[in-house]
Amino acid sequence: xxxxxxxxLHIHTVLSPCAExxxxxxxxxxxxxxxxxxxxxxxxxxxxxxxxAVIEAxxxxxxxxxxxxxxxxxxxxxxxxxxxxxxxVLAWQAEVYAHLPDLKNDADYxxxxxxVDATGEYVRTNERLLSVSTDLSLEEVVTRxxxxxxLVIPAHVDRPSFSLIVNLGFxxxxxxxxxxxxxxxxxxEEVRQRFPQLRGYxxxxxxxxxxxxxxxxxxxxxxxxxxxxxxxLALRGEQGRRVEIAKTIASFK
Amino acid sequence: xxxxxxxDALDLQVAAAADDLEREVSGGYASDLLSxxxxxxxxxxxxxTLQSHPNIVAVASLLxxxxxxxxxxxxxxxxxxxxxxxxxxxxxxTPRTTFTVVSQLAALGIRGVD
Numbered sequence: 001x002x003x004x005x006x007x008x009l010h011i012h013t014v015l016s017p018c019a020e021x022x023x024x025x026x027x028x029x030x031x032x033x034x035x036x037x038x039x040x041x042x043x044x045x046x047x048x049x050x051x052x053a054v055i056e057a058x059x060x061x062x063x064x065x066x067x068x069x070x071x072x073x074x075x076x077x078x079x080x081x082x083x084x085x086x087x088x089v090l091a092w093q094a095e096v097y098a099h100l101p102d103l104k105n106d107a108d109y110x111x112x113x114x115x116v117d118a119t120g121e122y123v124r125t126n127e128r129l130l131s132v133s134t135d136l137s138l139e140e141v142v143t144r145x146x147x148x149x150x151l152v153i154p155a156h157v158d159r160p161s162f163s164l165i166v167n168l169g170f171x172x173x174x175x176x177x178x179x180x181x182x183x184x185x186x187x188x189e190e191v192r193q194r195f196p197q198l199r200g201y202x203x204x205x206x207x208x209x210x211x212x213x214x215x216x217x218x219x220x221x222x223x224x225x226x227x228x229x230x231x232x233l234a235l236r237g238e239q240g241r242r243v244e245i246a247k248t249i250a251s252f253k
Numbered sequence: 254x255x256x257x258x259x260x261d262a263l264d265l266q267v268a269a270a271a272d273d274l275e276r277e278v279s280g281g282y283a284s285d286l287l288s289x290x291x292x293x294x295x296x297x298x299x300x301x302t303l304q305s306h307p308n309i310v311a312v313a314s315l316l317x318x319x320x321x322x323x324x325x326x327x328x329x330x331x332x333x334x335x336x337x338x339x340x341x342x343x344x345x346x347t348p349r350t351t352f353t354v355v356s357q358l359a360a361l362g363i364r365g366v367d
Binding site for chain 1: 288304311312330332
């Protein structure tokens with residue numbers, strides 16, 4: 001009944017201005033397969049326009065793909081938002097776009113934002129400035145994503161910037177999040193020692209991959225299926241589901 | 254200098270804990286990263302920030318700060334105001350920038366922690 005899935009829930013594509021041009025659907029899926037990952041999430045900055053292409057590229061590969069986005073809240077906190085369907089993530093994207101400033105991306109400064117198809121071919125350029133804060137608060141992001149049936153995981157909380165812990169000091173007590181993410185090179189015990197305020201929160205470790213070699217980071221989910229509801233249960237350690245971070249840190253070559 | 258004198262001199266709006274302005278201000282600190290505030294701000298300091306999340310109240314309360322100046326008209330969550338009233342942490346608001354507020358505080362003789 002249960003599957004054990006190695007997962008990387010934080011992967012950028014060429015839509016993210018800071019991602020390498022190699023971050024196209026077929027190469028992401030090939031890399032995920034090579035690493036034995038059973039589950040990935042596509043989480044570009046404040047946009048989901050390449051999600052459907054990665055899902056299409058994953059067909060028949062054995063890699064499950066969750067639609068997602070990495071949101072930048074008003075407090076400059078990065079949050080992984082994960083969903084089950086493309087419809088859900090596009091509904092969320094519409095809300096997010098309405099809360100981004102109406103500014104154009106400067107591709108020379110930030111990098112280009114490419115929308116591609118399942119083969120990685122160029123479709124169009126997203127001209128909107130994505131590397132910027134929405135005017136949604138942390139709480140508003142969590143409430144809205146939950147209402148759409150999604151899941152929120154604060155990203156790279158142990159990094160020096162765009163981190164919930166660095167920017168806001170601690171997790172607000174009633175925030176409806178099941179877990180926090182630590183950086184790809186971080187060890188759980190060391191992060192727990194450094195940030196005792198994270199006691200009680202489950203950790204995942206993700207690649208925050210902006211290039212193929214950064215995919216991995218090795219978090220294992222014991223779930224009945226790769227769905228948001230199952231991940232939520234696993235992150236809360238309920239109904240026999242659970243999550244575990246690999247003891248070793250993969251070398252990123 | 255008392256917090257009330259700063260409110261008057263800088264023409265700040267009092268958004269919360271209006272009855273708690275008699276506190277003596279020991280100095281000032283400015284940052285939008287709450288982890289830095291937790292590490293460096295001193296008891297009795299006035300803290301200048303454009304962060305308006307409810308966590309600012311918990312941090313100010315933990316450190317026993319004199320009050321918080323929220324700059325650039327950053328929108329205050331009703332929760333932030335309610336918590337500040339509960340914890341007796343004055344929240345003072347202004348449309349001006351952090352830079353301007355800090356320079357005005359310095360002109361009043363308020364010094365930094367270093």
